[in-house]
Amino acid sequence: MINHPVVSREEWLAARIKHLAEEKEFTRRRDELNRRRRELPWVKIGDYVFDGRAGKVKLSDLFRGKSQLVIYHLMFHPDWESACKSCSFWADNFERVVIHLRGRDVNLAAVSRAPIEKIEAFRTRMGWTFEWVSCGAEGIFNHDFGAYLTKEEIAKGGNNSNYGTRRFTIEDVPVISVFFKDEDGVLYHTYSCYSRGLDMLNGSYHYLDIAPKGRDEGKLTYHMEWVRLRDEYA
Secondary structure (H helix, E strand, O other): OOOOOOOOHHHHHHHHHHHHHHHHHHHHHHHHHHHHHHOOOOEEEOOOEEEEOOEEEEHHHHHOOOOEEEEEEOOOOOOOOOOOHHHHHHHHHHOOOHHHHHOOOEEEEEEEOOOHHHHHHHHHHHOOOOEEEEOOOOOHHHHHOOOEOOHHHHHOOOOOEOOOOEOOOOOEOOEEEEEEEOOOOOEEEEEEEOHHHHHHHOHHHHHHHHOOOOOOOOOOOOOOOOOOOOOOOO
16 A cells, blocks of 8 residues: 555546446446346245244245345354354345335345344344344255255365355355245245355445455455454454
8 A cells, every 4th residue: 555656636537537447347247247137047935934023924924015035144053142243244234225125126134043032132232123033943944045054064075055166164154045926925036146246235345345455355364354243343
């Protein structure tokens, strides 16, 4: 940063305009990728039952009157007292946008393997208002969508996450899954993403990307070492 080029306003403007052309090309390519994502085929699925704050709740209920549902598979092992700090970073980023998503026929909820009592205690601590349910320690729902790896699957070795492109060595995996419910109440799985695919739901990282130092994670032991729960920053 100390040796960063410093130029006149005119030279800066010329460099900025040149980079703008690259940004516009990236935006057009992203729009095309988004269009092609929406054209992916769907898979018809059955309903699932979760534990909610007021009792049993089905996957079909989590749509809450909307036809589209985004699920964040939030890492919270049944033995933990707190959810994953990195997943909590993502949750902080979507906490206040659910009302806006609902304005476009989309609901968003979170699912974890921790018991609902732990979920509710942690949700209260974080001040979150989005719906968050438990799929139970056996994690059938999370397992079906790649968000839970059994001990046997981890022991096998080799790539076991992100459609066979990455290896995960712990049971819970951060995943975003998307579902659709038609007028007859039939449910479909339309999309899931893992790893860097989750970046699109973290606005904080996009702010960091436009700051001079960027994410500045290169010298850390692992890239999200700096992240804390929202009430644990100095």
